[in-house]
Amino acid sequence: MSATTPAARRYHGPIQGLIFDWAGTLVDFGSFAPTQVLIDAFAGFGIRISMAEARLPMGLAKWDHIQALGKQPEVARRWQERFGKPMQDLDVDALYAAFLPLQVERVAQYSDLIPGALAVMVQMRARGMRIGSCSGYPRVVMDRLLPHALQQGLRVDHAVATDDLKAGGRPGPWMALANVIELGIGDVRACVKIDDTVPGISEGLAAGMWTVGLSLSGNETGLTLAELAQLTPSDIETHRAAASARLTAAGAHFVIDSIADLPAAIDAIEARIAAGDQP
Template sequence: MSSSSPCAIALEAVIFDWAGTLVDFGSLAPTQIFVDAFKSFDIHITLEQARGPMGLSKWQHIQALLAEPAIARQWQQCNGHAPTDKDIDAIYSRFMPMQIAKVGEYSQGIAGVAATLCWLRSKGLKIGSCSGYPRQVLDVLLPLAAAEGIAPDHVIAGDELAAGGRPGPYMALANVLALKIGDVAACIKVDDTVPGIEEGIRAGMWSVGISLSGNEVGVTPEQLAQLTSEQIAGLRSRAEARLREAGAHYVIDSVADLPAVLALIETRLQAGQRP
């Protein structure tokens, strides 16, 4: 790609989230398991509550849920004390085997993802990824996704970095190091959650939000197909507003729509613009 500005750079990589972005339309696997894990402690949370901190690493996700006043009150009433780190550990220990057992049921690739990854590679772009899932869960998910043609060049799990996970920039930057990217502005971060968008912004990357296939809408393709165009438009608008507020430069329905946005970002880079 030729430069039209002395400050222009070319795109080098796209870094993707997993659930709700590459696989698991609606990001259902982690959400339902949080509900089930809390229920096993006689704490009742809704799917909407479970979705609230989505994008965080799972221990931090549980911590955030227990900090919610309504959930904290339930814990106090059931256990006679406010939630502690020991309690977070206990729920996490219950959550992990449940998530490992169930993640395969929600591992289906989102329509158009495999083709988009193939297209990105045809343009010479590297493909990174990161997730709030711990490595034990990804060890189950990754071979199933690879069988569908979804196999990034690098994967970082939510429990692998001493610095922590989202909304910090660490997992995105770990991809930059592993993929040997020369400039963070040459990267696009694609994510369906608010912490994931914040991660990309803090890493200095172009950040693209995912609305309809992701956590912010949180429905299956079958459920989406039953909705009217007006209902879908309302869900899309609400999701886009949340992701834009987090800093997303662009918001698309799914990864299948990424090529058009990539062209826009390339044009801005050629004009010397940066995220």
């Protein structure tokens, strides 16, 4: 949004809607459900994938994620050595077919709520905000995840899966915009996209929203809550700084540690709106 936008055309009100990612944002501290299952799916084809490699394309739809993994130079080399040819779309289809039932089976196992999620939801609803969400998960996985989250007390007003829309998923704006339509929000500039991945930040920016990145709870740091608790303050700061740098470079307006810190970020965004800023 240009700084020269006439004042009459700028958005001046409060934040109306929050669009959350799921793994690494609301549930699954460290975002392990997607990554570990991808590692296991590739292992079934005799291909070793490291956790760091699995995390690189995180945030994409899972078919796209698998394809992007196969294009990483070292992964492509391993595939070529084992099968004598580069990975093709039919191979991606086969990997996805192996991945999907594993993901459905295991998603709840990894998807405990991230500390602070319930309290933040209560606060944001009390301020009149509607709660949307979207994910790189396909609908069949979301249909397993949503009841598990509800059992823990977490309810969203709308959830979009990556295969719900013909247009596709991240980094395009479509899932975020589908939430805007369903929630009945009149201006995308009244929305905030909260995500732990670079494609998720790109999604929010493409939709014209404010964006908040999560540095410690999600994919960019990639540690469980217990693992993070074992680190020294200096080591935690190293992880925070590296993750924040990547998310900021992607265009995040604010970067916080986890959803527990979101209320302060929303206050800061509303202060910027009151000062005339736009996303």
